[in-house]
Amino acid sequence: xxxxxxxxxxMDARADSTAxxxxxxxxxxxxxxxxxxxxxxxxxxxxxMVGLLGRNGCGKTTALRLITGTRRPRAGVxxxxxxxxxxxxxxxxxxxLALVPQExxxxxxxxxxxxxxxxxxPHMGWLRGHTxxxxxxxxxxMRAVGIERFASRPYRQLSGGEQQRVALAMALAQEPAVLLxxxxxxxxxxxxxxLFFQALAGLTRSRGLGALVVIHDVNLAARWCDRLxxxxxxxxxxxxxxxxxxxxxxxxxxxxxxxxxxxxxxxxRPQVFLxxx
Amino acid sequence: xxxxxxxxxxQVPRLVVRSPARRRGLPGAALVYGxxxxxxxxxxxVATAAGSASIGLGDTLRILIDSLPLVELEQRWTDAEATxxxxxxxxxxxxxxxxxxxxxxxxxxxxxxxxxxxxxxFIIGASSGAAFAAVIGFLIAPQAGFIIYGFxxxxxxxxxxxxxxxxxxxxxxxxxxxxxxxxxxxxGVAVGAxxxxxxxxxxxxxxxxxxxxxxxxxxxxxxxxxVGWEQFLLLGPFVAAGLLVARALAQxxxxxxxxxxxxxxxxVRVEGTKLALIAASxxxxxxxxxxxxxxxxxxxxxxxxxxxLIGPDHGRLLWASALYGALFVxxxxxxxxxxxxxxxxxxxxxxxxxxxxxxxxxxRRARGQYVx
Numbered sequence: 001x002x003x004x005x006x007x008x009x010x011m012d013a014r015a016d017s018t019a020x021x022x023x024x025x026x027x028x029x030x031x032x033x034x035x036x037x038x039x040x041x042x043x044x045x046x047x048x049m050v051g052l053l054g055r056n057g058c059g060k061t062t063a064l065r066l067i068t069g070t071r072r073p074r075a076g077v078x079x080x081x082x083x084x085x086x087x088x089x090x091x092x093x094x095x096x097l098a099l100v101p102q103e104x105x106x107x108x109x110x111x112x113x114x115x116x117x118x119x120x121x122p123h124m125g126w127l128r129g130h131t132x133x134x135x136x137x138x139x140x141x142m143r144a145v146g147i148e149r150f151a152s153r154p155y156r157q158l159s160g161g162e163q164q165r166v167a168l169a170m171a172l173a174q175e176p177a178v179l180l181x182x183x184x185x186x187x188x189x190x191x192x193x194x195l196f197f198q199a200l201a202g203l204t205r206s207r208g209l210g211a212l213v214v215i216h217d218v219n220l221a222a223r224w225c226d227r228l229x230x231x232x233x234x235x236x237x238x239x240x241x242x243x244x245x246x247x248x249x250x251x252x253x254x255x256x257x258x259x260x261x262x263x264x265x266x267x268x269r270p271q272v273f274l275x276x277x
Numbered sequence: 278x279x280x281x282x283x284x285x286x287x288q289v290p291r292l293v294v295r296s297p298a299r300r301r302g303l304p305g306a307a308l309v310y311g312x313x314x315x316x317x318x319x320x321x322x323v324a325t326a327a328g329s330a331s332i333g334l335g336d337t338l339r340i341l342i343d344s345l346p347l348v349e350l351e352q353r354w355t356d357a358e359a360t361x362x363x364x365x366x367x368x369x370x371x372x373x374x375x376x377x378x379x380x381x382x383x384x385x386x387x388x389x390x391x392x393x394x395x396x397x398x399f400i401i402g403a404s405s406g407a408a409f410a411a412v413i414g415f416l417i418a419p420q421a422g423f424i425i426y427g428f429x430x431x432x433x434x435x436x437x438x439x440x441x442x443x444x445x446x447x448x449x450x451x452x453x454x455x456x457x458x459x460x461x462x463x464x465g466v467a468v469g470a471x472x473x474x475x476x477x478x479x480x481x482x483x484x485x486x487x488x489x490x491x492x493x494x495x496x497x498x499x500x501x502x503x504v505g506w507e508q509f510l511l512l513g514p515f516v517a518a519g520l521l522v523a524r525a526l527a528q529x530x531x532x533x534x535x536x537x538x539x540x541x542x543x544x545v546r547v548e549g550t551k552l553a554l555i556a557a558s559x560x561x562x563x564x565x566x567x568x569x570x571x572x573x574x575x576x577x578x579x580x581x582x583x584x585x586l587i588g589p590d591h592g593r594l595l596w597a598s599a600l601y602g603a604l605f606v607x608x609x610x611x612x613x614x615x616x617x618x619x620x621x622x623x624x625x626x627x628x629x630x631x632x633x634x635x636x637x638x639x640x641r642r643a644r645g646q647y648v649x
Binding site: 065068069070090091092093094095097098099101104105106107108109110111114115118119121122124129174 | 389392528529531532534535536538539541542543544545546584588589590592
C-alpha cells in the first residue's frame with residue numbers, strides 16, 4: 001500500500017488484521033425448495049481482485065446478497081474482517097463493504113458529486129450532514145476514478161461508462177476494505193470496460209482494497225483478476241489464477257461449452273475461444 | 278505490457294465543485310429560503326388585512342406587531358378590529374400556512390419514499406379514509422356538538438379515518454417484515470377505490486339530504502374554515518414533529534433514491550426509515566385534512582416545482598416545500614375568500630385552477646431538463 005493512500009477503516013481493534021477481508025465458509029442457501037448454494041467457501045484478501053464466474057442463475061448475485069445481508073444463509077457463515085457479518089452494526093459494515101451494482105438506478109436528478117457524497121453516509125451520522133472532511137473524501141474518490149470533470153453534472157445525463165465510474169467513486173467514498181461488484185461493466189462498450197477495470201485494478205493495488213467481481217466475460221476476467229472462482233451446481237468447482245481456473249475441462253464443467261484456451265499475444269494471460277460446432 | 282493507462286490525475290486542477298445546490302446556475306438554498314420567508318410574511322400580512330370588515334394594511338400591521346410579546350404600540354384601532362384580526366383572521370391564515378406546509382412536505386416525502394412522481398400525500402388512503410369517515414360524520418350527526426381539541430365531529434372523524442386507512446394499507450402491504458413500495462401503492466389505490474365507492478353509495482342512499490350533500494361536497498373540495506386558536510394546538514405540533522422527523526431522515530431518504538438494495542448497502546435501515554417517514558408524513562397529512570378537508574394539488578406539485586429550483590436533496594427540499602407550500606395555500610385561501618366575496622370559493626378549486634397551469638408553464642420552460 002502506498003503511503004499516500006488513506007487509512008482503511010476496515011482496520012480497527014475489532015477486525016482481525018490477519019484474517020481475510022472477506023470469507024464465506026460452507027454457505028448454503030435456497031429459494032423456496034430449490035437449493036441454490038450448497039456449501040460455498042471463498043476468501044478475498046486485501047489488495048486482491050477475485051472474479052466470480054458461472055452461468056446465469058447459478059447463484060453469483062445471490063452470493064453477493066448473502067454478503068451484503070439482504071439475504072441470510074441457511075447454514076454457514078459470512079465473515080468480514082474475521083468477524084461474523086451479523087455481529088457488525090449496519091453502518092460499521094457499510095464502512096467495510098461497498099457495492100457496485102450492474103447499473104445504479106437513480107430516482108431524481110442527483111449530480112455525480114451528490115451521489116458520491118451519499119457514499120459518505122455510513123461515516124456521517126445522518127443527523128449531522130456532511131463535513132468538510134466528507135466533502136474532501138468524496139472529491140478524492142472522484143479524482144481516483146477520474147470523474148472530477150463532471151462532478152456537477154446530473155448522473156442521468158452521463159454515459160454508461162461515466163455512470164459506472166460514479167458508482168465506483170461512491171463505493172470508494174465509503175472507504176471500504178472490500179468492494180463487491182455485480183457485473184459492473186455489463187452495459188459498457190469495449191473501451192469503457194477497459195477504463196473501468198484499469199481504474200479498479202489501480203485501486204486494489206494502490207490501496208490494498210479487496211474486490212469480489214461477479215463477471216460474465218471470461219476474457220475480461222482473465223485479463224484483470226488475480227484469482228478466479230467458478231461456481232456451478234451450488235459449489236465452487238474451480239479456483240486459482242486465470243491459467244489454473246480457465247482450463248478447457250473447467251470451462252466444460254462450468255458452462256457446458258467446448259473451448260480452447262490460448263495465451264494473449266500481448267500480456268500472456270489466458271484467452272478463451274469457443275470451439276466450432 | 279502495452280496497456281494504456283487511465284488518465285489518472287498527475288496534476289489535478291483544483292476541483293470546480295461548488296456546493297451541490299449551486300450547480301447548473303440554480304439559486305443557492307439561502308436565497309430560496311430567504312425569499313420564501315419574506316414572501317410568506319408579506320402574504321400573511323396581506324391575507325390578514327383582507328376581509329369583509331375592512332381594516333387597512335397599516336392598521337393590520339400595527340395590530341399584529343402590538344400582539345407580539347414585549348411590544349406595546351399606541352392604540353389607534355378599535356377593540357373590535359383587534360379581536361377580528363387576532364381571533365378570526367390570523368388563526369385562519371396561520372392554519373392555511375400550516376396546511377400548505379404539511380401537505381407539501383408530506384408530498385415531498387411520499388414522492389421520495391415511492392421514487393414516483395405521481396404520488397401525492399393522499400396516495401395511500403389518507404384522503405379516501407378521511408372522506409369516508411367525514412361523510413359518515415355528516416350523515417349520522419351533522420350537528421353533533423362535542424368538540425375535540427377545537428375540532429368538531431367531522432374533522433375529528435376525518436383525522437381518525439385518514440390515519441386508520443393509512444395503517445390498514447400499510448399492514449395489508451406488509452409481508453415477512455417488509456413493505457414493498459409497489460405493493461403499498463397498489464394496496465393504497467385498491468383501498469381508496471373501495472372507500473370512495475362506499476362513500477358514494479352512502480351519499481346516494483340519503484335522498485332527503487340535499488343540504489348535507491352540499492356541505493359534504495364543499496368539505497371534499499377543501500377549505501380552511503377555522504376560527505380561533507384551538508386547531509392550531511393540534512395542527513402546529515403535528516406539522517412541527519413531522520417536519521423534524523423527516524428532516525432527521527433526509528439523508529437516508531436520499532439514499533433510498535438509489536433503490537432499497539443499494540440504500541441497505543450504504544448502511545440505511547431501510548424498513549425502519551420507510552415506516553418512520555410514512556408515519557411522519559401521514560400524521561401531517563391527517564392533521565391537514567382535519568383542518569382543511571381535501572385540498573388538491575398542493576402536495577403533488579409544490580415539491581416538483583422546488584426540485585426544479587433547488588435540486589433533489591431532501592434536506593433542502595423539505596424545508597423549501599414547507600415554506601412555499603405555506604405560501605401557496607395562504608395565497609389560495611386569500612383568493613378563495615375574496616374572489617367572489619361574500620361567497621367563498623372552495624380552496625381546492627383555487628389550488629387546482631392556479632396550480633395546474635403554473636406547473637405546466639414551469640415544465641415547458643424546463644424543456645426536458647427536469648427528470649424525476
